[in-house]
Amino acid sequence: MPIQILMPALSPTMTEGGLAKWLKQEGDVVDSGDVLCEIETDKATMEVEAVDEGVLGKILIAEGTDGVAVNTPIAILLEEGESAGDIVAEAQAEAVSAPPAEAVSVAPPTVTAAVPSPTVTAAVPSPTPAPGERIFASPLAKRLAQQNGLELAQIAGSGPRGRIVKIDVEATIAAGPASPTVMAAPTPASAAPTTTVVPPAPTTSADPIFALMPEFDATPHTGMRKAIAKRLTESARDIPHFNISSDIELDNLLALRKDLNEREGADYKLSVNDFIVKAVALSLKRNPDCNAAFTDAAVLKFQRVDISIAVAIEGGLITPIVKDAGGKGLATISHEIKALAGKARDGKLQPEEYQGGTFTISNLGMFGVKSFNSIINPPQGGIISVGAGEQRAVVKDGALAIATVMSITLAVDHRCIDGAPAAAMMKDLKAILEDPIQLML
């Protein structure tokens, strides 16, 4: 019997993907292990290998098709002795019954990240359908959404099993448009190394406003760009952010860093950021109320601090994780970050290396910025934005003095972290960074 090749789920959270490219054509002989096609998800472009051998009988989903739901048949593989005539109508019918148009993700992807090309073996029919293959919405809700120019994906469903019903669409309409008509200018990767990304407005380049604007190059969205846009829009819209900022004198830390780095036989080169990672982890350990996530039913307080670090990569950013950062020494943290950042830039991070952090640090100090606010990376409860360390005039004992000062800004989700605990964490963080010998404790 011909074998249906299904759209694989390349990560636990994947609900759909784009069929980027077919590497085998209809009629090509396929050996198990051959790369059949490339699938682009919100996080990565991955190769799909054949499990069975045979001849690629029919391609059901053309390359360049976006939004193909997991488990949608994408091609049919003929085994020995079978011909194209054996491709049963059933397979076609099934493919038709799950057209790409229906196959829009309902669950938000978990992390904005990208992993080019780890090879994934997939392609046999899976007995269990992946959840969230399509958005469930009542006919009336669909029509109301269409009449009001809303994407179902923008609407949270409150009906049975998350089905979108009339009141959800009405609530979305009442909440007003998501953002003004601004198209994010294509920016070089190096200039966008933070989660403070302007969400692309729900508009098209055909909007008449663009005729009045200078000529432009339109860069079609990658999966990562879509994920960044969707998740950060949701975060900025739905999470009640508030900010706490603090100026931190770095002279003691810089002296300690110099001392440690210049030690005989040091096989490490500690950066200021390594100290910040460790200090943030320790202050979160001392303030477990801030190492938290909000869910509908409960506030989750994590028993370990796993720090996500925003790393700029080609086309976006990714957040590799230093697990249990509070329990690791500075040298270990430093080595891990270097290795993770390298893998991130090479696109070799494994999903568990960038998914599941509890708190994020975004550092734009190397660009000389004084301070900035970041958007929380859900479901995390907080993110810290680190500015440049610079010499500033400070008042010490009633007299002006010069100190190396760095401004940091904490953004937290007020649904799970209140002002007092956030301030207490900030106080501890400042104390540790200004008296870094505490890192020994």
Place this chain on the structure above:
Amino acid sequence: MAETNFDVVIIGAGPGGYVTAIRAAQLGMKTCVVEKQHVGGICLNWGCIPTKALLRSAEIYNYMKHAGDYGLSNSNIGFDLQKVVDRSRGVAKQLSGGVSHLLKKNKVTVVDGDAKLNGPGKVSVTKGGKSLAELTGKHIIVATGARPRALPGLEADGKLVWSYFDALVPNTMPKSLLVIGSGAIGIEFASFFNTMGAEVTVVEVMNQVMPVEDEEISKLARKQLEKHGMKIMTSAKVTKLDKAANSVTCTVEDEKGKTHQITVDRVISAVGVVGNIEGIGLETTKIKTDRGCIVTDEFSCTDEPGIYAIGDVAGPPMLAHKAEHEGVICIEKIAGLANVHPMDKGHIPGCTYCHPQVASVGLTETRAKEQGYHVKIGRFPFMGNGKAIALGEAEGLIKTVFDAKTGQLLGAHMVGHEVTELIQGYVVAMGLETTEEELMHTVFPHPTLSEMMHESVLDAYGRVIHM
């Protein structure tokens, strides 16, 4: 009593109470229901069910009278009122026994006695004035139902002026009858006694019979009822009842203010029902009441934590199926089930079993327009339906009300044979938020009365086939 501590104590074993008790037991709660009279409540013993049994007798009697229309011959047609009533009582008894069995099967403790709230978490049960048990319940659900409203001067006396209790067990067939009120209860009794040969006059204070129904449907129903010999006065009120030995002279003021003296054998007072909020210890709690009903939120919580109210006592619409659904939602919320949604009271169907039957759900045409909808109206008459003609039931109408802008089905209204069994199709459709498109694409079986439901939708969009 062996056990007095329960997860849930439910006061009243009517349709709301007993269904909630079974659902509670299914959810693993230790459940007790206290019933003072009979399991199944008014619905099963003195309401919905026994009236359906009476109306079935009337329906068959009517068929027998019209046997010739179907090519059948029948002579010596008659009835034995006592046997008609006995059958009705038998049906109620059978079902009440069935509910008792269901409660037992689900291990629900049933206490026979009068329950009274005794402060938060406590229920005192007495029987014949003697203390029977002091129950404690983590959750207490008040499901005490409702009783006939008694208007001053029009109170039922059980002899000449009947409430529905008396009308269900008539010892004589009145030659003439005046029914005060043309809601579901009044019009069903009017229809029964009219079919059985009584001269029936219905007096309704509002400007149409079955005042909650769509105006057009109400008019059609009235025409049919009048064709069957019923006299109907709307915008009229009974101002006085003068009782003689075996008759009552009713003073009725019509819409023009003119008074009429109507002398009848019996009067049925069916001027609505009121919640049973007295004598159940509400004063020992923080529970608030409003116009004879307990005030509750969307999940049936009262102002006293841990005490809930469902069904008629928690306010209109006072319908058994509303009580059941409300109770299930309440107990599922108590059990902490995910995805428990409050009931949408706009989607509760209503059925009246007079001849012809009337059934409806959602907004009437008038209400929809009042709410600012621009509507599309579909109509399909029974006369255009093959099955209806074959049945010899070619009188009736199915009307649909759509929002012209979105295609939302706002309401459906029906009058005619067995429409009470048809309405559910539209209830499901409304619950799933279908638009006219899905209804048009639905295949209705042929030949059935349900095809009219399809045609009515088609008519709303100018696509009707058989008309």
